[in-house]
Amino acid sequence: MKIIVTGGCGFLGSWVCEYYAKKGVKVVAYDNMTKHELMRTGYNVEKARNYNTDYLKSIGVNVVKGDVRNKEHLFDNVNGSSFIVHTAAQPAVTISMEEPELDITTNLMGTFNVLEAARKFKIPVVSCATVHVYGNKINDELKSGKTRYLRNPVGIDEEYPTLGGWLTPLHASKASADIYVRTYIETYKIRAASFRLTGLYGPRQLGGEDHGWVANFCIRAVLGIPMTIFGTGKQLRDIIYAEDVVQAFDAFRKHPVPGIYNIGGGKMTMISLLESIKVIENIVGKKVDVKFAPGRYGDLKYFVCDIRKAAKNLKWSPKVKPVEGITKLVDWIHVNQRLFNK
Secondary structure, X not given: OEEEEEOOOOHHHHHHHHHHHOOOXXXXXXXXXXXXXXXXXOOOHHHHHXXXXXXXXXXXXXXXXXXXXXXXXXXXXXXXXXXXXEOOOOOXXXXXXHOHHHHHHHXXXXXXXXXXXHHHHOOOEEEEEEHHHHEXXXXXXXXXXXXXXXXXXXXXXXXXXXOEOOOOHHHHHHHHHHHHHHHHHHHHOOOEEEEEEOOEEOOOOOOOOOOOHHHHHHHHHHHOOOEEXXXXXXXXXEOEEHHHHHHHHHHHHHOOOOEEEEEOOHHHHEXXXXXXXXXXXXXXXXXXXXXXXXXXXXXXXXXXXXXXXXXXXXXXXXXXXXXXXXXXXXXXXXHOHHHOOO
């Protein structure tokens, strides 16, 4: 078996590569090694960018430098694979607003090329979408609790209307790619799934203020760097540990029921920004310096996945609770502080 992971040297992609490599599977990490997000973090960009690549090479993963926007090169590397996990993306709302062409070419045309490869070579594929495809009209349905926003019902399923509220280029590109996955399922009968992911976190996540907020908070807490909360801090997500997402990918490989799936921690992992800071402070054993700033355009203040569809069709459910997962992330940051010191 050969598995190709687009964005394989990124955070989530590296977890997928590691999982299959340790099972003795032939794995290709296909990655353009972009530094767009890292350039904005203040970290040691070169060390941070190469960290996952060096690790994957050390466990036998074949790292190929390539861009999903290059259709011919992508096809050459996909050919002969038995499963595609498409994690390559431009994931940040802020970057999408500043560089909309980068956003649409990566998220839409890149996904289109992956779907074309899956169609041509008859390979099952999972594509990573985001709960941002729903837009932010959900914000109008919330009540304000002491430390979090509240909604009834708690969970949001795949039938909830998409693209509500005020939109950014990221909303448009990710939702368009999500629609294309559905289109290829219905038109070409490919075995494909679009995973609408929420609140990813875990070791090897080089989070910053633009993307990866759980890791960003943990990194700043460990290094003693002030952190900024944009808005009230009551924003809530059902955060999900990277290993649980990898298990969801493998669940689709084993039970390839095509479709759109919300993939998150569900009610078990609901946590607000304010609540997460308390958890992090308990783990690192010190108070953190928190500053508040105005909320950002397009921010989604609440999302909790209703994951019953994935449980039924894929036989999957998340396992890792926030305290356990955040502790593992903090432990990793302690060992790898050199990555974050510019």
